[in-house]
Amino acid sequence: MDVDRSIVWLIAILLLSVEAVITAGHTALNHLRRSRLKQLQEAQQPAAHLAADLLDHPDRLHAALYSARALLYAAIAVLVTPALYPELARWLAGVPWLAPASAWLAIVILVLLIGLAVFLFGEWLPMQVGRRYPEPLALALARPLALVRLLFWPAGLLAYGLGSLLRGLIGVEAEEPQPQIEEEIKTLVDAYEEEGVIEEDEKEMIYSIFELGDTLVREVMVPRIDIVAVEAGTPLLEALDIIMQAGHSRIPVYKGTIDNIIGVLYVKDLLPYLKRGETDVPLESIVREPYFIPETKKVDQLLPDLQQRKVHMAIVVDEYGGTAGLVTIEDLLEEIVGEIQDEYDREEPMYQKVGENEFILDARINLDDFAELVGVEIADEGSDTLGGFIYNQLGRVPAVGDTISYDGITITVLSLIGRRIGKVRVVRQEAAPTADEGEPQASRIPPPTKDNSREH
Structure with missing residues (x-):
């Protein structure tokens, strides 16, 4: 009996290892940059051509892999459940308040435990490894993945067809996978900056292009x-x-x-x-x-x-x-x-650092730029600028000398242009934030000289 159980456990571990290999290879393949894969193809790497073929036909690969994983999980459950069920059921039957439901409760516990083990060792851990080492794993496991695609593609195609039919019946369109072009470019830019190929301002310029899609x-x-x-x-x-x-x-x-x-x-x-x-x-x-x-x-x-x-x-x-x-x-x-100035521009800079933790800012500064400059993010959906945030917190037309405390910083109104806030002073506190951190508080201090002038 012990020999039979050892064989069962050995086969179960082998099946779990196969699922781990499939998951790691698939994850590595999806995280391998297309630009790098093209370089490997040009270098006549045989596995690179096979990896490219797998990526070029994602539907066939996904259908086959999902079918293989489902069959592997079912096989592991079928093997392990009979081996553990008798002892677990007897143990549960020995507990008085569990005895009436010991039979089905043992099955539920085994299903959960097997599912957890398959998830941890067959899915989650291999995914982390695949993300960490995409290139070597994608190349090393391209052939096993191709074999799985060959063996399980018919079953996967059937499942894929049934899924498409069901989506059509309920009116849900299949979601096309989006290429990770932005992430690939940012990864390359970061690498090139570290190597000294591009300067930091060039990197910021490239990043700014991607941020245009999020800017209103x-x-x-x-x-x-x-x-x-x-x-x-x-x-x-x-x-x-x-x-x-x-x-x-x-x-x-x-x-x-x-x-x-x-x-x-x-x-x-x-x-x-x-x-x-x-x-x-x-x-x-x-x-x-x-x-x-x-x-x-x-x-x-x-x-x-x-x-x-x-x-x-x-x-x-x-x-x-x-x-x-x-x-x-x-x-x-x-x-x-960045800022473009010509011979007609007479605008003052949006900010001036006057101390280690003190800034003079134009209240028109964008909240995102403010967060990057001062290191404090202001969450205010009702405004886009620092001036709008101050208005929202005061709940009235500001006056010179009005002060707001927020998340370890103090914001003081220095000047007004009509009813609009002109300049503000921001002081970042070095002390730890209080228990009321993040709750703005308004107060008044003796006002500095009012400046209502503004150059256009």
Whole structure:
């Protein structure tokens, strides 16, 4: 009897090892970069060609592997359950309050224990190994995986067909696997930076491109309050003076209110009239048609739209149709390459570090940039900027000297521009946060000199 049980355990361990090999190989194959696999193919690695073939036909491979795993689990359960069931059932029967249900309870316990063992040693642990060593394991196990595909593909095809039929009956479409292109590129960029092939700013630029898909237009736009625009009835020469003072090459033109923008005025469109001395031409006849977009549009969608329409500016509208701001191609490019300054830009920097833990910031700074700079992440779904966060916490129009404490930092309003917050001082506390960490508290301190000026 002991010899028979030893054989049973040996076969069960062998089957579990086969499942572990299948899982590790499949995981390694999925984590092997396509770019690296192509290099191995060019180096005439035989296993690389086989690995590429497996990846090129994922449906066949997945169907075969899932069928093989299911059969292996069933075989392990069939072998182990009879070997352990009698003793476990007798032991449970010896417990008075378990005796009435000892038979089926023994089966349930065995199923759970076998499932846990298969998961740990046949799935989870091999997955970790496959992720850790994708290249050597993918190449070493390509042939075993191909053999499994050959042996179990018919059964897998049947299961796959039944699954497709069921999805069709309930109206669920199969989800296509998405290529891990972004992760592959980021991995390569990190490796190249460590090797000194690319600089840190080049790495940040590449990472910024991927972040465009997560960035909304309202996060990068020029807000409504900062828009330089002219009324449609403005004389041509006066409009030209406004444009020259602002240092822009194009500005919006509105009729009545800024919420009714009727076009965009280009400086170069004024030149022919100025050359002919025609200064009484209404702006409405010169402007170009504006391009309106919602503030929730993604930046990576807007950039190709602007290129296709051959325009450099878009008017951003809110959910009520009012003007929320405007965005230019320069604003979008700055998300990739950083701040772009030309001879007309007179803007002060968004932040200045004045001490080890002290910063002077423009309240328009984005909360994501603030978190990266100060090291404190602010969770506020109702605002995109530091100024908006301060407004939300105070619940009123801020005053110079207002102070907010949040998560180990102190934010003090230094200046206002009308009702908008201009500059703030942020001090990061070195002491450990208190029990009220993360709960903002407002207070007042003696205000510094108020600065309502702002250069455009």
